[in-house]
Amino acid sequence: MSGIKLEGISLDYGNHLALKEVELEIKQGEFFSLLGPSGCGKSTLLNIIAGFLGQTTGVVYIGDQDVTNIPPYKRNLGMVFQNYALFPHLSVRDNVAYGLKNKKMSKQDIKQKVDESLALVQLESYATRMPHQLSGGQQQRVAIARALAIEPSVLLLDEPLSNLDAKLRKEMQFELRRIQKSVGITTVLVTHDQEEALSLSDRIGILGDGVLQQVGESLEVYRRHANRFVAEFIGQVNIFDAVLSEGTVYETTAGFKLEAEHHESGKQPNHIRFMLRPERIFVEQHVSGVDTANRVKAVVKESSYIGNAIRIRTEAGGIELAVHAPDPMFPVLPAPGQELVLSWNKEDIIYLEVLDHESN
Secondary structure, X not given: OOOEEEEEEEEEEOOEEEEEEEEXXXXXXXXXXXXXXXXXXXXXXXXXXXXXXXXXXXXXXXXXXXXXXXXXXXOOEEEEOOOOOOOOOOOHHHHHXXXXXXXXXXXXXXXXXXXXXXXXXXXXXXXXXXXXXXXXXXXXXXXXXXXXXXXXXXXXXXXXXXXXXXHHHHHHHHHHHHHHHHHOOEEEEEEXXXXXXXXXXXXXXXXXXXXXXXXXXXXXXXXXXXXXXXXXHOOOOEEEEEXXXXXXXXXXXXOOEEEOOXXXXXXXXXXXXXXXXXXXXEEXXXXXXXXXXXXXXXXXXXXXXXXXEEEEEEEEOOEEEEEEEEHHHOOOXXXXXXXXXXXXXXXXXXXXXXXXXXXX
């Protein structure tokens, strides 16, 4: 197994810079996800790693080897595509054996390796079936088995779960992680699904506008953002500006007060942009005692039920605050116009960016 190292990867399409000086090191045996909106460059970067696309500048290493000018078939990579790319005229067994036959392995070795690969994805009894006789999840597992059968150094996954329905997709997330852990192979997943990336990955790289905006573990990326792009892309977030009032208490442009933890610099900037996650907000239906920091009266604009929570859009002082309340809290959905009290802990107020650099 090998790690991956990218040094200064850029790709220029005439007037459009698709990737801008990407520096990234993926550890050996790591499950790494490239996450970002459509058109951000994540599939482009994966194709550069695979060798299907050449970069304008930069170097690609797999392990200690510079593979920048090496064609894809010599990079010892396994790849699973969005549409699985199974050969429709070949059985499951022959699909998995395809790469092994190209390696001129003996029939006995091929049979053994195919059996091992099908056992890994729990499809031993499906060996003689044709692709059209399989479900989407089964086809995806065949594609994974085929990619792993050749014993690649790295496994590349390009939106492999996007064609599955929601229930099967979640099941296959667990299955994909199980397979990856059992093999221990360095894996790079491209996805636009935030939950998928957060739940599967050892680390995540957030791409935006061709720039690697942040790299980190799931909790770090979700809770401590490198910039506003990441904060607004990962999950839902409330963002508001505030001016220092006293100590660590700020007054927002909406007129309510909030208290935050001490700024990491040790000094409190005068003008700050903060963020607050909707699920970190507490909701009370009895409106009282709102004249304190981190506590505000809000009016419901609309609400919806999302299965395990109630999503509420509220307004406080002329700005919107999104709230995710636990399912049992409201026997019926809160109605537009209903007043609520919203509150939160000061450690859940995150400094997003300093809007000026004057400090106390």
